[in-house]
Amino acid sequence: MRITPAVEDLAEHEADTLVIGIPDDPAWPGPSRRVDALSRGLLGRLFESRDVAGKVGETTLVLEPPGLRAKALLTVGLGKQAALDRGVANRAAGSAARQLARRRRGRVAFALGDDWPEDRVAGAICGAMVGCAGQDLFRAEKKSFSFDEMTWFGATAEACEQGRILGESVNLARRLVNQPPNVLFPDSFADIARTVCAEHGIECEVWDDRRLEQERCGAMLAVGRASTQPPRMLILRYRGAPGEMPPVALVGKGVTFDSGGLSIKPSDGMKTMKGDMAGAAAVLAAMCAAARRGFPAHLIGVLGLVENVISGSAYKLGDVLTARSGTTIEVLNTDAEGRLVLADALNVAVELGAAAIIDVATLTGACSVALGQHVVGVMTNHQPWCDRVLSAARECGEPAWQLPMFPDYGELIRSQVADIKNVGDGRYAGTITGAKFLEEFVGGRPWVHADIAGSAFSESARAWIDGGGTGVFVRTLIEVVRNWSGAAPA
């Protein structure tokens, strides 16, 4: 899709559709006032009759609007002006785009507000790109169509480029999640990663099963043992800082399909398990964005890719595994496999000299029980680093909430026969005991764990995004690494 700043006047702009932002209060910004004047009060009358509203993401389509050269006008609500931020802009633009993407369109122009900061414009462009990309990858008859071209009023060329990179990154993560498990498995994921890394100047090292044995990745190998698709560990390196700078590591859980193993899931719980690699997809997408934007930072990405299925060689309940770090783990549930994969991946990140770590994982169903389907659970061993991640999430408009890590929770994963066990105490505090397990492998480095179970995959569409993979936390990761200066804040 071509994305450019609009140069002509609003009245003269020839577009298939012109999208105008309408706030939910009387002080309308420039573009809506201007369109209202050009159309001799049309918008005001529609607002008065309540055919147009300013509620975030609410849209109204007007064909052949008077006084404009655009063939159609779409109003989209921006909510209260005081609450308008990057997240709202993202959802509003996404809602408008999703509405328009139901059929093919040539040029769509957006005039949402005046004097928006560059980051907000970029967030809106990202939202629009996400809004017109659907999950119907394998349908002959598509339900949504990307526009040929978008033009943005009040945008700089730089904001357009930033928005495009954000949108393409989120869509990359979504597309990977939406790939079915017969297409996307550890080796094919590795192939895709190798290709996109080569395009953007990121080094991509792939550890195959032989190498994983040599590297003593006993926890991850146990998970993958039952599958005919052998596991892979990907180590991505982006060096954007001019000199030596300690890197930040992004670590992603990449279980390309999770049957639960011998602790098998019911069919209903297994249906969306192609999305259990969303953490790895988010890390790959964020690394690509960082490289494309040339952030002056050193980054490491570690992706643990594995398929968790059943065969005679499946790992068993009661098995004691030795993780790469030497820690022994008693397996009491083979469906708590993500933490086993991450145990070895986090250890690799530590060994590579990460000065701070963020891991992203669809780790626990308990996270959706605690926080719902659309909120990321965040846990840490280092509050200032966590505050940095939470503030990035807030800036981007990605809802995230911190859960406590009291030392007592750590007692729940002590084992009678090994150093630790891979589940806590029944169903209590399952998200936190998962994080406590991971904490054992971060070598005391500043670390944030983002549990994206629930928020990574949406069974149904929302106004601004189709169902399926959501690309959650890609924008937040990009925002964090953009400001990386070699150390976690003190």
Ligand SMILES: [Zn+2]
């Ligand atoms: Zn599982």
